[in-house]
Amino acid sequence: xxxxxxxxxxxxxxxxGVGSVLQSIGARQAPRVAGAxxxxxxxxxxxxxxxxxxxxIAFIANVVAARQLPLFLVESIMTASIGVTAGLAAWRxxxxxxxxxxxxxxxxxxxxxxxxxxxxxxxxxxxxIFGWLVLISCIVxxxxxxIGLRQSEQLGKGxxxxxxxxxxxxxVAAGLGFAVVGVAARGIGGLRFGWPLLAQPLLWxxxxxxxxxxxxxxxxLQRGPVTAITAISFTVELVLPSIVGLIVFGxxxxxxxxxxxxxxxxxxxxxxxxxxxxAE
Numbered sequence: 001x002x003x004x005x006x007x008x009x010x011x012x013x014x015x016x017g018v019g020s021v022l023q024s025i026g027a028r029q030a031p032r033v034a035g036a037x038x039x040x041x042x043x044x045x046x047x048x049x050x051x052x053x054x055x056x057i058a059f060i061a062n063v064v065a066a067r068q069l070p071l072f073l074v075e076s077i078m079t080a081s082i083g084v085t086a087g088l089a090a091w092r093x094x095x096x097x098x099x100x101x102x103x104x105x106x107x108x109x110x111x112x113x114x115x116x117x118x119x120x121x122x123x124x125x126x127x128x129i130f131g132w133l134v135l136i137s138c139i140v141x142x143x144x145x146x147i148g149l150r151q152s153e154q155l156g157k158g159x160x161x162x163x164x165x166x167x168x169x170x171x172v173a174a175g176l177g178f179a180v181v182g183v184a185a186r187g188i189g190g191l192r193f194g195w196p197l198l199a200q201p202l203l204w205x206x207x208x209x210x211x212x213x214x215x216x217x218x219x220x221l222q223r224g225p226v227t228a229i230t231a232i233s234f235t236v237e238l239v240l241p242s243i244v245g246l247i248v249f250g251x252x253x254x255x256x257x258x259x260x261x262x263x264x265x266x267x268x269x270x271x272x273x274x275x276x277x278x279a280e
Contacts, residue, residue, distance in 0.1 A: 002120055008064035009077040015058025017084020020217075022051030024226035027218055042218045052214070059181070059210060066123075066182065067189035070252065071245030072238075072261075073118040075182055076268045079234045080111050086227045099274060100227070107271035113264025117257035123189040123249045130248065131201035134183055138208045141180070145173030145216040152223055167224030168232060170216045175236025177213025180205055182241035186249055235272040 026048025030041040042048050058081075065074045083104045148169025184205040188197075197203055213233075220229045242265070245251035253261040 005068035008061040012058045012061035013081045017081035019051040019054035020085045021088040024221045027221040063185045066185040072242035075238045103271040103274035110264040110267030117261040119252040135201040135205040141173045141176035170220035171229040171232040174217035175233035178237040179240040180209030
């Protein structure tokens with residue numbers, strides 16, 4: 001099961017990386033319309049559907065990986081999908097710049113440090129109250145995303161500093177939704193699979209968080225650069241679940257390797273923030 005979790009973590013990385021680029025192409029092809037019709041217009045695009053399929057595979061892989069690997073490691077490997085996204089975007093003609101490529105190297109180094117220091121093991125069983133708290137927390141990304149969407153519709157084309165803040169809010173909302181997915185996936189690792197799982201709020205947190213994240217991620221891709229949006233979303237997704245994993249699930253590093261793991265985590269987080277600032 002541990003080997004399957006490692007394989008799933010990297011499948012998740014490449015799946016989300018390829019999916020982000022395909023969804024960006026589909027989102028850009030879709031007409032800009034107001035309200036809920038915006039998501040429907042994007043979903044009808046073939047590249048977006050292909051990207052959604054890649055994300056679906058990555059989503060399942062994320063759940064498998066989180067069953068045995070700590071959240072800070074799973075989320076960091078997932079963050080490395082930014083490198084896949086950036087490489088494909090650059091191949092398609094996007095400009096990443098020297099700082100962007102240096103940040104990708106920094107991200108890779110941080111990921112290596114986390115891989116060699118992470119402890120492994122199934123998550124402990126959580127309480128039903130914790131599951132309900134995770135499900136209720138889905139309200140946060142919904143509110144943030146609606147604010148960003150409303151701002152975008154008021155601005156029209158979403159250009160300039162104010163327009164930039166609208167797609168940043170949408171990207172943050174997507175990241176918060178993905179964070180819910182990460183926490184729920186880790187929590188489900190401590191539960192038995194079967195029909196009783198349908199009564200667990202963690203399962204519904206996984207579903208609701210995933211739907212919310214994908215919707216706002218698509219809307220953000222329609223309004224801003226794919227690499228920057230991916231970097232912002234995954235920065236949020238990296239930091240928040242990692243903290244929850246350490247506090248709630250008892251995620252740990254190898255004995256005596258905490259300083260090395262801390263350096264790796266900081267490198268990964270800073271690299272994604274640099275990408276968010278300098279990626280074009």
